[in-house]
Amino acid sequence: MESKAVVAEAPNQNLMDEDDFESQSSAKEEDDDEQSKEVVIVDPTALDVDLSHCKIGKIEQMEKLTNVTSLCLRQNLIKCIEGLSTLVHLNMLDLYDNQITKIENLTELTNLTQLDFSFNRIKKIENISHLTNLVKLYLVNNKITVIENLETLVNLDMLELGSNKIRVIENLNTHTNITGLYLGKNKITQISGLDNLVNLTCLSLQDNRLTKIEGLDALVNLDELYLSDNGIEKIEGLSNNTQLTVLDLACNKIQRIENVCHLVNLGDFWFNNNQLSNWDDLKELACLAELRTVYLEHNTIWYEPSEKNCQDPAYRRKVKLMLPQLCEPKKTTKRAQGKHNFTKIGSVESQEIEPVGDTRVTEEEIQNANRSYEEYSKERIQIRAKKKKKRSPRKE
Numbered sequence: 001m002e003s004k005a006v007v008a009e010a011p012n013q014n015l016m017d018e019d020d021f022e023s024q025s026s027a028k029e030e031d032d033d034e035q036s037k038e039v040v041i042v043d044p045t046a047l048d049v050d051l052s053h054c055k056i057g058k059i060e061q062m063e064k065l066t067n068v069t070s071l072c073l074r075q076n077l078i079k080c081i082e083g084l085s086t087l088v089h090l091n092m093l094d095l096y097d098n099q100i101t102k103i104e105n106l107t108e109l110t111n112l113t114q115l116d117f118s119f120n121r122i123k124k125i126e127n128i129s130h131l132t133n134l135v136k137l138y139l140v141n142n143k144i145t146v147i148e149n150l151e152t153l154v155n156l157d158m159l160e161l162g163s164n165k166i167r168v169i170e171n172l173n174t175h176t177n178i179t180g181l182y183l184g185k186n187k188i189t190q191i192s193g194l195d196n197l198v199n200l201t202c203l204s205l206q207d208n209r210l211t212k213i214e215g216l217d218a219l220v221n222l223d224e225l226y227l228s229d230n231g232i233e234k235i236e237g238l239s240n241n242t243q244l245t246v247l248d249l250a251c252n253k254i255q256r257i258e259n260v261c262h263l264v265n266l267g268d269f270w271f272n273n274n275q276l277s278n279w280d281d282l283k284e285l286a287c288l289a290e291l292r293t294v295y296l297e298h299n300t301i302w303y304e305p306s307e308k309n310c311q312d313p314a315y316r317r318k319v320k321l322m323l324p325q326l327c328e329p330k331k332t333t334k335r336a337q338g339k340h341n342f343t344k345i346g347s348v349e350s351q352e353i354e355p356v357g358d359t360r361v362t363e364e365e366i367q368n369a370n371r372s373y374e375e376y377s378k379e380r381i382q383i384r385a386k387k388k389k390k391r392s393p394r395k396e
Contacts, residue, residue, distance in 0.1 A: 059083040073098070081105045095120070103127050117142065125149050147171050162186070169193040184226070191215035213237040228252070228270065235259050249274070250295065257281040265290055272297040282322040291325055
């Protein structure tokens with residue numbers, strides 16, 4: 001069993017109760033003077049040292065760890081990066097969820113391949129240009145406004161900058177090896193600056209300020225594209241992205257499904273919470289043989305024609321008729337988003353919609369499936385009105 005370092009409790013300090021434990025993350029931001037604990041290294045020969053959630057206020061006594069390759073200091077009270085100069089064999093450094101305001105004192109850590117400064121108070125990317133062996137860099141949920149000082153990190157494979165204050169995608173021209181770029185929950189208004197990222201397979205730009213799909217022509221190896229929660233009004237700009245298997249356009253302002261029939265590898269199409277009103281638009285997806293998952297919830301076609309706040313009980317049957325290659329029309333689920341739940345949307349464990357009413361497909365529905373939504377809805381309302389009139393008691 002691999003040895004790990006532990007932290008001794010501070011003298012005369014009681015153990016936290018359950019409520020204190022759950023609220024520690026928010027409480028420590030408000031109380032910077034909270035009492036910290038003393039670091040005690042139990043095994044100086046340990047390779048993997050985990051000091052997470054230990055109320056450490058200062059990085060110290062690390063010189064004793066002569067062989068450590070992985071150091072985790074998550075969820076502590078650390079304000080300054082210091083005391084790490086002797087850890088020359090370190091490959092992974094994790095300082096997630098602390099109170100760090102500046103990246104500094106990493107000069108000797110040239111063997112780092114993974115660095116995590118997520119959930120801190122960092123305003124600028126700096127002092128890491130010498131870490132040329134970095135493969136994964138996480139800076140999620142900080143206060144960064146500019147992508148900068150990364151030009152020398154040519155070995156980067158994954159870059160996570162979600163939940164910051166970035167407005168422009170820039171300074172990434174040297175990063176031809178990046179396969180995953182996560183910029184969700186920023187203030188980006190335009191997709192640009194990506195032409196050199198020819199090996200990019202996953203791009204996440206959810207929850208930004210985009211209004212148009214553009215700037216993706218050079219990304220011929222793109223496999224997953226996440227553009228949900230923006231202000232996009234039209235599906236376009238995907239002519240060269242024929243390798244896409246996942247396309248997420250949920251929660252936008254798109255009225256039509258178009259310009260996707262050439263995406264022959266598409267397996268997941270997420271289009272819930274848009275403005276689709278015409279069933280005929282699903283013909284654009286009918287030729288996609290690999291399509292297995294479609295999300296169309298909370299579009300106009302999803303609602304009952306006569307009751308706009310209720311799901312149409314025939315919705316699932318209509319989708320299955322028009323897209324027989326689907327395993328099942330899916331219900332939107334909470335999607336796991338990246339390492340830190342902000343930027344990357346990963347695989348989905350979907351839940352099927354519970355059957356509503358009779359699941360048999362009638363001849364009338366087959367005939368109506370390819371007709372326009374407006375015409376079909378109008379007839380349904382008239383039929384309901386007639387049935388209601390027949391049920392009304394005769395007046396004396």
